[in-house]
Amino acid sequence: MAKRILNQLLFSNKIKFPITTRRFSHNTNQVQTKEIQIPVQWGHIAAKLWGNENERPILALHGWxxxxxxxxPLAPLISxxxxxxxxxxxxxxxxxxxxxxxxxxxxDLPRIILYLKEYFKWEKISLLCHSMGAIxxxxFSCLFPDDVDFFIAIDxxxxxxxxxxxxxDKYPSVLRKINLQQTRLNEEPPSYTLEEIAKIWHLGTRKSVTMESAHILLKRGAKQSKKDPNKYYFSRDSRLKYTLFTPEKKIFVETLVKKLICPTLYIKAIDSPFSCxxxxxxxxxxxAKNNExxxxxxxxxxxxxxxNTPELVFPLILNFLQKYNFHSI
Known part of the structure; x- marks a missing residue:
C-alpha cells in the first residue's frame, strides 16, 4: 500500500531523475576541519567540525x-x-x-541534543539528520519547537x-544478548582485513552503504587489532546491536508530529525500504497538513x-537553506 502511494507521488509529478554519477570529490582537504571532544558525565562525545568555528553550526546526526x-562527502559542500x-x-x-x-x-538521544544546545549556549539549534538521528x-523538534530554527531529515x-x-517474540532473545554483551565489554571483537571489514559493513546494510562509503565510515568506525596489526575490528559498542526499539502507539506519534512547526526538509530515498x-x-x-x-x-x-551520492541531496539542501535565509548565521 505504502509503495503504491510512493509510486503515485513519483509518477504523478513526472519526476525525471538524472543518471547517478559522482560529480563531487570526497576529498575534504579543501575545507577546514577540526576534531573536538564535548565532555559528558561518562566521558566525551566526539565531533567533527567543518567550516567556520566562530559561527553557530548545523548539528549533523548520524544513523544507528x-x-x-x-x-x-556532503559536509564539505554545505560548509x-x-x-x-x-x-x-x-x-x-x-x-x-x-x-x-x-x-x-x-x-535518550533527544536529551543528548538538548545537552549539546545547552553546552554550546546556542539560542537556536539547526538540525541535519539521517535515520536514527532524524528520528x-x-x-526534539516537536518537544522543543521554539528551540529549532530548521530541521533537515534524510530517509x-x-x-x-x-x-x-x-x-x-524477539525481546527474550534480545535481553539475553544484552546481558551477554555486558560481560564482553573488555574483550577485543573479531578482527578482519580492511577489505573484509568493509565488505561486512556493506553487506550488513543490505548494500545500502557502498563499498567505497564503507571505507569512509571505517575511518571512525574501526580500530587496529592489538593481536594482529594487519587486521581491524568494529570499534562501536557491541551493545548497540541489541538496542530495544520500543513501538509507540499511533495516537502518541500523531500528537507528537503535530508539534513540528519549524521549516522542515524531508528527503526520501526511493530505493530504501524504510519509512515506506x-x-x-x-x-x-x-x-504536511499542519506545517506549511x-x-x-x-x-x-x-x-x-x-x-553514497551527495550530489543528489546537496542542491535540495542548499535551496532550502537559501529559501529561509539559513545559509549563513
Missing part, C-alpha cells in the same frame, strides 16, 4: 551504528555556506561508551511501524543516499 563520517558539526552518538565512532551495566535507549531530531522521520508480535509503511506515510501527511513550511523530495538511491 554509523558515525559522524556519514557526513564526510561553504554554513558550518557543520557532526557528532558521534555515545557508543559510536570516537565517542565514549555508556558505563558497564547500562544500555542504550532511543529516547531523534524529530522528537527517516518516525520509527517504522512493525508487527508487535515480532517485537515481543502506511504508518510512516500517514505521519508525513499529518506533518514542510517540504518533501524524492531522490533515487538507498537509505544512505547522502553518503
Amino acid at each position: 551504528q554509523d558515525n559522524a563520517g556519514t557526513w564526510d 561553504k555556506h554554513r558550518s557543520i558539526l557532526a557528532i558521534d552518538f555515545p557508543g559510536h565512532g570516537c565517542s565514549s561508551w555508556v558505563p558497564p551495566g547500562i544500555h542504550y535507549y532511543a529516547w 531523534a531530531a524529530l522528537r 527517516s522521520l518516525v520509527a517504522d511501524d512493525y508487527d508487535l508480535n515480532i517485537f515481543i 509503511d502506511e504508518f510512516s506515510v500517514e505521519m508525513r501527511e499529518i506533518i 513550511k514542510y517540504e518533501c523530495h524524492f531522490v533515487p538511491g538507498t537509505h544512505h543516499v547522502h553518503l
Whole structure:
C-alpha cells in the first residue's frame, strides 16, 4: 500500500531523475576541519567540525551504528555556506561508551541534543539528520519547537511501524544478548582485513552503504587489532546491536508530529525500504497538513543516499537553506 502511494507521488509529478554519477570529490582537504571532544558525565562525545568555528553550526546526526563520517562527502559542500558539526552518538565512532551495566535507549538521544544546545549556549539549534538521528531530531523538534530554527531529515522521520508480535517474540532473545554483551565489554571483537571489514559493513546494510562509503565510515568506525596489526575490528559498542526499539502507539506519534512547526526538509530515498509503511506515510501527511513550511523530495538511491551520492541531496539542501535565509548565521 505504502509503495503504491510512493509510486503515485513519483509518477504523478513526472519526476525525471538524472543518471547517478559522482560529480563531487570526497576529498575534504579543501575545507577546514577540526576534531573536538564535548565532555559528558561518562566521558566525551566526539565531533567533527567543518567550516567556520566562530559561527553557530548545523548539528549533523548520524544513523544507528554509523558515525559522524556519514557526513564526510556532503559536509564539505554545505560548509561553504554554513558550518557543520557532526557528532558521534555515545557508543559510536570516537565517542565514549555508556558505563558497564547500562544500555542504550532511543529516547535518550533527544536529551543528548538538548545537552549539546545547552553546552554550546546556542539560542537556536539547526538540525541535519539521517535515520536514527532524524528520528531523534524529530522528537526534539516537536518537544522543543521554539528551540529549532530548521530541521533537515534524510530517509527517516518516525520509527517504522512493525508487527508487535515480532517485537515481543524477539525481546527474550534480545535481553539475553544484552546481558551477554555486558560481560564482553573488555574483550577485543573479531578482527578482519580492511577489505573484509568493509565488505561486512556493506553487506550488513543490505548494500545500502557502498563499498567505497564503507571505507569512509571505517575511518571512525574501526580500530587496529592489538593481536594482529594487519587486521581491524568494529570499534562501536557491541551493545548497540541489541538496542530495544520500543513501538509507540499511533495516537502518541500523531500528537507528537503535530508539534513540528519549524521549516522542515524531508528527503526520501526511493530505493530504501524504510519509512515506506502506511504508518510512516500517514505521519508525513499529518506533518504536511499542519506545517506549511514542510517540504518533501524524492531522490533515487538507498537509505544512505547522502553518503553514497551527495550530489543528489546537496542542491535540495542548499535551496532550502537559501529559501529561509539559513545559509549563513
